[in-house]
Structure formats: structure tokens, C-alpha cells
Amino acid sequence: MTVSLIAAQFLSGLTTAMFLFLIASGLSLVFGVMRVLNFAHGSFYMIGAYMTWQVMQWLQPAGASFWLAALAAGATVALLGGVVERLLLRHLYGQEELYQLLFTYALVLILGDAAKYIWGTGQLSVHRPPVLDGGFHLLGTTLPFYNLFIMLVGPAIAIGGGLLLSRSSAGRLLRAAAYDREMLGALGGNVGMLYTGMFVVSSFLAGLAGALITPIVSVVPGMDVQVIVQAFIVVVIGGLGSFWGTFWGAVIYGLTLSFGILAFPEFSLFSVFALMAVVLMVRPWGLFGRPIR
Amino acid sequence: MSIQLSRPPAARPPASRPPAGPPLARPALPAIRRVPWTLLVFLLLLPLPWIGSRYNTFLGTEIVIDALFAVSLNLLLGTTGLVSFGHVAYFGIGAYVCGILMKTYGVSFAIAFPAAGLGAAAFSVVFGYFCVRLTKIYFAMLTLAFSQIIWAVCFKWNAVTGGDQGIADVPFPNMHWMAAIPGAEQLSENGRFYLLTLTLVALSVAAIGQITRSPFGRMLTAIRDNRERAAFIGLNVRAYELAVFVVAGGFAGLSGALYGIFTRGVFPDYVFWPKSAEVMIMTILGGMSFFWGPPVGALVLVWLNQEITNYTQYWPFVLGTMLLVLLFALPGGVLGGIARLAGALQRRVARRDA
């Protein structure tokens, strides 16, 4: 157990964590405000990844610009989210929560196959933006600049998002909505626009996360399902609906996974679900969530 | 038939009751409820191996097994209002228990089958105990977590479960005794297995039906409608939820056992969460507020799956679209739609007669 090994696992875990935080934050926010657990969040992430690859293909002759592609991907997914919410999801709000969940699952099925149809089943890859190529040595291990970038973007969004929620009027509305939807509507707050906006922002985050992962991970079918499960675990640990909870939940999850694989390579699959189960049994509202009756 | 009101021990003067009037003008049991539906369906489906093709028998077996799985889920979903995302755990456990016993240890079906149900029930007691302490989304997520723990164990425990390869070549049960049944000696093994499955499933469905109709079942629907009120008519809500969780788990285990034999193998896929989604869609497709909704849903879904996958690989897309249509246009499922149609027709006839 050398320092460099520990350092390597730590950094790898942190990268995973920050990246999962980016994804899970949108999931958690939507649940906190709208009480909808969006299974399709992973699909949005996947579309973001595919779109990034696609835009870079289109831009190829002109000289690839990763950042442009990433933003375009985020915007596309945000648009997709807005359309989905406005046209479809909103009609299910009055109904049983189960129907809303099944709706998002239907989206998973549809978007998954749509991606397969458009982009095929092969692995696609995207090159790192040249400005972030290479890495540096730290504690006996190499940290790629790109990973460092991810590790910084995560907290940046956390701080930005946290400030936005606590300081702005939109944020106040959001927190009010989380407490009492009906009251908010009665007070004249435009709940409809709030929900749409919420969903759009959440989708943007998912799409952006998908875009940013492409230099590290290949874009393949199945990445939607693989990430949503992890996002679920993160929000359960942190507390459904809590922004900071998601942050720390991601950190715990990332590091547990990273060091867990080291200690028990056979049990990594088992341990993440076990972690989720333990949290739900002992403290179902997670670290930062509100205790539920 | 007059029943004395029971009285608590403290002496109180007997309450004066208003004179008994005529019974409220409604039959206690409307005609539609008196029909022995399970028996009818059983008799209807019985001739399949003789009159249908091998393919149809095959399909029929799968539908019947899935119907039991879905009916067991609906005990939780439609009857008690418990949304479980992890029901597949018990299906898978049943499949593995039966498969392992029959293949690895050569145990006969007659023992392996009930063992599968009991094994699944045992796990559902343990898991259920923790799950019923939670409600709504948290309950759902814990059921999911437990089911995926089972999946992970099945996936990794090569020695016992065969790991990601699963257990292949699960044998058919010994069905030579069926030659004694008139007309059955000419049937293939598939045909006989269909008959065996149909019988076992019919018995199970009948049992679940009786449970649903019983006072216990009435307590469950009360819990579904209003948990708080149910506690304040004297029900220990958690105990009831745990009880139905175990019953549902046990029957799911039985359906899993049959499935493992049907597919001649048991694989970790059987415990993977998309299968939970599949059975839930089946249940809602047919109509979760109807007892026969889930079997209808199983019929439609399995048949559709077969037909569509013959033409295209994009079955998930079709399933997703169908689910959307269901949620927006037909929330009561197929039977719900039929009920609405029947109601509308009835009103139209009544108006014409008036």
C-alpha cells in the first residue's frame, strides 16, 4: 500500500465523484422540487455525449472545438428536456407518482434505441481538448489535466448553484416549491414555468456532464443505464433533494468505489448496492435530506 | 342472519339498535363476481397443446408463467398500494433455488418447486422487514437495492450460481406420470410441461384470488386507500404489509422456478432490474385495479414482444412508445379501457330504453 497507490485511488475516486456530482445534481434538484425521480436523466447524459461526438464530427473540417461541441450538446439536451416537460410530463403531474416514474422509464427505452439507431452500437471516442492534454506528477502518480479540470468544475458548479439557491429570487422560489407546491401556486408563483425551467436546467447539467465525460470514457449504448444507477446511489446517500447532500454523497460514493475495488475487487458490484441499502435502512433521508415521517 | 355486536369487558348497557329494515337493495355478490373465472380460464387454455402449434404452446407457457409473476406483483401494487421495484429478486431467487436443486443436486421437481417458493418467501421476510419501515419512493428504492444485491451475488458467486454464465441445462421435471392422463401420452415434453405449468399457475392464481377476496385482502385495500385511517381502525399496518410482501414474494418465487425450467437455464438476467420494469409494465398494461389485469397484460406484452422482435431489433423503442400511449391515453390499462367502454355502452342502452 504505497503512497502513490493511495494517491492514485484518491484522485481517481475524486474525479469520479465530481463527475457524478455533475450528473446527480440535476437528478436531485428535479426530485426535490418536482418530486419526480427522473430515470431518463441518464439518457440525457448519454445524448449529451453522443451529441458532443456528433458536433465534433461536423466541425471536423473547420478544426475541432471541444468546448463548442460540449456547449452545443448541453443546449440540445436542455432543449430536449424542455420539450419533454412541456409537452408530455406536465400532463402527468396530478397523477400517481408511479405513472411519472414509468413515463421517465419509457423515455429511457425510447432514447436508448433512438441513440442506437442514429449512432449505431459501436464505441465512439472524442479527443481531449488540446489545451488540457497531458498531465502532471503528484504524490508519485500522474494526474491528467483533464481530470483536474473535472475536479474543479464540480465544486465550481456546487458553489455557484448553492449561491444561486440561497441568494436569488428564483432560488427562493425553488426552495419554497420544494416545501409546498400548492401554496406556491396559490401565492401566484408560476409553478408551471418554474418546473419547466427546473427541468431544462437539470437536463442541461446532464447533457454537459455527458459532453465532458467523452474524452475519458467511450461513448457506447448502455452508458445511460450504467450512470443512472450510480446517480441514484449518490442521491440516496446524500439525501434526495439536497444539493450539498448530492455533493458529499458523490464524494463518499466515488471514494468508496475507488478504495473498495482495491480492497475487494470481487465485491464492487455488491458493495455499491449494499451501501445504498444500508443508507436506506439506517437513515433513509440520507446525510442532508429532511427526515421523513 | 343476525350477528351479535361484540362488547368490550367493561359493563355497558346494550346499545339500542334501530329496527332492522329491508336489506339494502343490492345483491351481496353481483353476478360477475360469482363466476369461477380462474376455472373458466383454466379450461379455456387447457386444449392448447392439442390444437395449437409447438410455437403457440411455447408462447402460451411463457405467458402463463409471466401471468403468475404479474399477479403476484399486483398483490403489492394494486391491492396494497406498495410500489416495489425489486419484485424480480424473488422471481430470480425462485429460479435459482429450483434450478440449482434440480440441476446440481438432482432433486425432483416435486420438492424443488415448493422449495423455490419457500426460499423466495424466506428472503422476502428478511428484506420486507426493512422495506415496510419505509414508504413511497424510499420503499421502492430499498426494494430495488435489495434486488440488485441479489443480482450482484448471483453474478459473482461462480461456485453456486454459475456466475455470469448462470446455470444451463436445467432439466425438465419427470413427466412420465402424465401418460396416465387421457390424451396426454401423445404430447411432447413441451406440451406436458405446458399442462403442468398451467395447472400449477391456475392453482396459485386461485389462491391469490381467494386471498384478495378474503377479509385479509379487504384489510390490504383499506391500507392502500388510506394508511393512516387503516391504523385507526385497528390494523397494524406494517405487519400486514410485511405479510403481503412475503406472500407476493413466495408466489413470485414459484413463477421464477417455472421460468427457469421453461428456458432450460437460470441466468443473472432474471434478477436484473429491467425485468422488474417489465413485469410492472405488464401489470399496468392490463390494468392494475383489476385482478385479471396482470394476466391480460402478460398476454399482450409477451405476444407483442414475439411479434415485434421478429421484425426489428428495436423492441425497447416499441415498448417505450406503448408505455407512453398507455400512460396518456389508457391509464386504466386494457381492462380499464374495456370497463369504460362497457360503461359507456350501458349508458347508451339505458338512454335508448328510457
Add this chain to the structure above:
Amino acid sequence: MLEIHGLHKSFAGFRAVNDVSLTVESRQIVAVIGPNGAGKSTFFNLITGHLRPDGGRVVLGGRDITGLPPHRICGLGMGRSFQLTNIFPRLTVLQNVQAALLAHRKRGRDFWSRSELLFRDDAEALLRSIGLAAVAGAIAGTLAYGNQKQLELGIALASDPSVLLLDEPTAGMSAGETHETISLLQRIAEERSLTLLFTEHDMAVVFRVAQKIAVLYQGRKLAEGPPEAVRANPEVRRVYLGEHA
């Protein structure tokens, strides 16, 4: 019949119920009144087991029921109606009452009978006594508000309680409906020798029906006594009744 001793409950430092004691004699009709936020609902929830008291005792018929879960307390002879109508919306009116009867008579473990056939006569008799016989076959969720409240009462009565707690039984009712409800309650209480404890905002109802009134204010019991004494109590007048008295 029902003794409450020094009940306390705090939520995150806020004392919702503060050292409240009350004795209700057998067959008495007692009202608990107080402005909004006085702690009436919390008080009821503490008695019926929906909340655990931080301190104090509740004794029903000589038996300590403090901290017992609601279903046990119900089984010991306490019935309750809720402020927000709490019925089984997808069951029919008859099935609502049948369910309560089945639960009370401990038939929940019966897997063999058909639930619709059990205790039908008793359920119908009960519905007749509260005036809901005409809608026995209707789905409870489709009933008018007033009928739902009647059904709520019916469900509570089906558990054959000796003490009945009613949380604002005439809330949201017109004058006519209130009159009918109160007459019904008085008749039922008489027929079944019930002890009644209820909260109310409608002072006319309170003074017409209650034999004893307890006044809660900011979690404490401000006054207790026969209606006239309470009405004349200067503290109560100042805090609650204001110019209505």
C-alpha cells in the same frame, strides 16, 4: 374514563403542548377549544398515539396507553374522526364500514371467507343509524363532503369505541348540516353510552352540547369547567372569546 396527566410535546424546541391535564368522566361530553395554533390537534394526536409525548401519561379506562401505537389504542376502545376527512376513497360506503368491522372483530387473519359477505347486516344497520343507507353502494370518494364526514363517523363507530375523539366534526358545514350532525352525534352518544371529546371552532355548537369545556392557549390549558364558568372566565374572554361572549 379518560385521564390525561401533564402531557408535553415539543417540536425542535417549540412547546406545542405544555403540561396539559384533563379528566373526562364516563359518558361525558367534553369540548376542547382554543385559537388556531393552541395545540389542539397535537393534543389529540398525542392521545391517539399518532405522536409520542415527551412527557405525561394518558390513561384509558384505567389502562395506561401512553406511547402505544394508534392501532393498539383503537383496539382498546378509542375511536377517532379526523379533521381532514379520512375515509377509504376507492371502497364503497358499505365496504368502508365493513372494513372497520372486520378489523375490529379481528378477522384480518381470515384468508378463507369472502369479505363482502361478512358482517353485512351489522354494516347496513350502522349505515342506517347514521343516515347513509341510501348511498351504501356508492364509491366513498365520490360522496359529497357532508356525507363523507358522516361516513367518517360511521367508520369510527364501527370499532365499537367507548371513547370517541372528534376533530372539528362540523368543519366546513352549513348551519343546517351542523345542526343535523350535532343531533346525530347526540343521539349516537346516547344510544351507545359514548364518552365524547371533541374540538370545535363553532362556539354555538360547543355551548349547546358540551358538559365541560377545556380551553387551550399556546399549548397550555388556560381554563376548564362547565360552559358557563368558562364563558365567564376573564382570562378566556380576553384571549379567545373576545367580544363574542
